[in-house]
Amino acid sequence: MSKTASKTASKTASKTAIRTDKKQIPIAEGLFAWPSSSPQLIGSRCQGCGEVAFPKQSGCPNCAGDSTEEVLLSRRGKLWTWTIQHFPPPHPYAGDLDAFVPFGVGYIELPEGIRVEARLSLSDPEELEIGMEMELAIEKFAEREDGVELMTFVFQPAAT
Ligand SMILES: [Zn+2]
Numbered sequence: 001m002s003k004t005a006s007k008t009a010s011k012t013a014s015k016t017a018i019r020t021d022k023k024q025i026p027i028a029e030g031l032f033a034w035p036s037s038s039p040q041l042i043g044s045r046c047q048g049c050g051e052v053a054f055p056k057q058s059g060c061p062n063c064a065g066d067s068t069e070e071v072l073l074s075r076r077g078k079l080w081t082w083t084i085q086h087f088p089p090p091h092p093y094a095g096d097l098d099a100f101v102p103f104g105v106g107y108i109e110l111p112e113g114i115r116v117e118a119r120l121s122l123s124d125p126e127e128l129e130i131g132m133e134m135e136l137a138i139e140k141f142a143e144r145e146d147g148v149e150l151m152t153f154v155f156q157p158a159a160t
Helices: 004-008
Strands: 024-026 040-046 068-072 076-085 103-109 115-120 133-143 149-157
Touching: 076 115
Parallel strands: 024 149, 115 149
Antiparallel strands: 040 068, 076 103, 076 133, 103 115, 133 149
16 A cells, blocks of 8 residues: 555545546445435345434344335434544544645534434534534545545535
8 A cells, every 4th residue: 555646635625526537435324325416325124113223234233123124214413412533533444634625524413313423524623513404415535546426425504
């Protein structure tokens, strides 16, 4: 693994530009249903007690039952709490450390009754407010050395 190769990555990576000429893959399998103009997170629901979990789990964290089904979660929720991540998370970090820019992290409360931890599309505290309506989006997280773009899910202020 080369550390220096990452220096060639753009220092000004735009978080909104969608390059369709590049191969884009989810940062992890089974996290969200995509490509789609209406992406959704993939969770699980316990067939015993109805508890919903994200990411999906084969066992229920509530009743320890082992019978769960996959469910697509609501695209919208309310910002329950948030913070700004000013430093790269501890190793291992899949992103480009040289190109790191602070980003918002929050918990989104979904109608299913769970709170999902997620990156936020915004990093400006002035634009974030607890209780605001948020909506799921898929965004570029990093670019591999072979040019493949790793996509992750974020929540952005919902269009009204
Ligand atoms: Zn259960």
